[in-house]
Amino acid sequence: MVNEQASPMANPDVPRQRLEPGDVIDRFVLVERLHQGGMASLWSVRWDGPTPPEFDGVPLLMKVPRIKGGEDPATIVGFEVEQMIMPRLSGPHVPRYVARGDFIRQPYIVMEHIHGDTLRPRFDHAPLPVDEVTDLGARVAQALHALHNQHVVHLDIKPSNIMLRASGEAVLLDFGLSRHDQLPDLLEEEFTLPMGTGPYMSPEQVQFVRNDPRSDLFALGVLMYTLATGERPFGQPTSVSGLRKRLYTEPVPPKVHRPELPGWFQEIVLRCLEVQPERRYQSAAQLAMDLQHPEQVQLTERATKARTAGTFKTLSRWFKAMGAEPTGDATASEQLSRSPIFMVALGVNNNTPDLDRKLLATVKRILQIEPGARLACVSVMKTARVGMDKLTDDEGNSLHVKHLVAIKHWARPLQQALRMDDHRLTFHVLEAPDTAHALVEFAHKNHVDHIVMGARGNSALRRYLGSVSAQVVAEAECSVTVVRV
């Protein structure tokens, strides 16, 4: 029998020494210690020798865990998880991964050094203007969607783990508590207490569920609530029973703290903070879409709520929560694939009734097998590139409203046949000189998974004007279905 003492962590081959500037670790020279935290220290580093061409111009940051004689499992396993997950992530919403150090000799992760502050300092200035909170929320939601798309649930979303790039994208940091749905969960058995940061932890995280991407939307809801009101929706609990309170106690509606907050903002935030994940937004992209189109948010009783539930209701919820076992049946990729965003492009003036009917039938077929889907009905109002635009028709009616009325009319049978509740359906009239470009941009900004559109019927016209659908097919990042009569 080999006992635990013989495992590699307890007997490192090389004793670790205190790191100093100028030290060389593998291919990196330590330049300056930027931060010394309880879990890890952060160093700015440079390449020892010439920079490999693929990392040209990338400033480097090295994260070195504090491992005290191998007796701190939280630090070790969290770092192990981060070393496993970071190399798999890419895109603007995470720091670019560069290298990592062997766990036995000297564990570290070298990544892109993103300059600037986390959102933590902004936190001290709460309450912030609602526009700023909404804008931040949308950026973080987009980053979360990108992360969830890569099979990872973050599980520790909070201001100090979020940065903004100079180009505007939110960057998510610290994957020490994260869960990759295609890799073993090394943390699953490690702790007997819920893992996360008290104020932000979702109810299911309190109950040890670690695979639901909607947990990150709960945390983002807490973040937006706190930034907008200056108050924490669930306080700062330090005990498990304190954490469990969020399973049955409703947060005070944000408007109680700040009555001037718009109803749509309260609607969005309280929806993120629902106890049951099924009652929240079903994907970060769907949340980002509402945050970017507040006028499209369908208001429910959440929007006007002025008080929390009464004692009796809270007690009955407490009773239910006692016996409740979370299902934890949704992994990041499963949840995402059942919550897609579809977009249908409607040519208000160009479509023939036949094409409109066929579009309707096609969209209906798609939505029938995707009950968690959202549909954005979009029409483009062509504007002139130069000069004044005509915004009203000959009778003086707003053309924008005319478009809106038309696409709502188109969607009505769909709404009835599928009994779609309102928040699954949104309507957008875009104003742009280039129809195809406007559609592609809308799809990109709103993380649309699939565009459905009609092909221009009249072939002479198509030859003369070029095909909008062909341009969308060529330029869109997502799937496109072109419907013909």
Place this chain on the structure above:
Amino acid sequence: MTSTRLWRIVEVMKLALMSDLHANRQAVEAVWSRIRDEGFDQLVLLGDYVDYGADPVWTLDFVRERVTQGALAVKGNHDDAIAHESHHSLGAHVLESLHWTQRQLDATHRDFIASLPLTARLGDCLITHANAHAPADWSYIHGRLEASRSLYATDARVVFCGHMHDPKLYHLSSTGKHGEFTPVSEVGIELSRARRWLAIPGSVGQPRDGNPAACYATFDTDTDLLTFHRVPYDHDTAAARILSAGLPPLMAERLQHGQ
């Protein structure tokens, strides 16, 4: 420079692991063809080459040839039962297939099986059919407890075993916390050196996790990347051969559904 290169040749390699072939020629051919296409340095065969399937002679000849060419092979309980005529570890329902298989094989096959070891070592990897704590008693790794028991019984960093037909990955941290994971095929998992691992590639010739495709795994000892694979194969033909050989129809049926 030369010594570094030599070290790499000896130490760093891509392992291809096949387990529980069970005389299924169609499955073995499909997996072997994929392994050759993808390239490998060391083939590892985890036992149970015969029984259940209709091609025990072909399969044992395949294993023998691979071993001649440098493959590492350990003995499985079905192989052992056939070579030693001892059937205590097998259920009554498989006796029919066992006796049929015994009639197909000759003395050279039995000698070959007898020559196979129960365990083998490859760097910091241990290779065994059933488990690492008592390989000769063929007890199963049903869950984390048995997996941890095996890992505590060896100083190997990674244990590979077969016997269980479903792909599975167990791990044990330095603080004695254990976990398990049902792998997603074709997604490489880096086996962190901060913990120890027990990997079950799943069965080539008798998959039982509801997916009829054949299982195998690869492990790169340089990058520590373990990947579980699935290969679809012509299970209709394999099943038809089982029926025409007069073997129990159950053996054919389960190939169709991977159960």
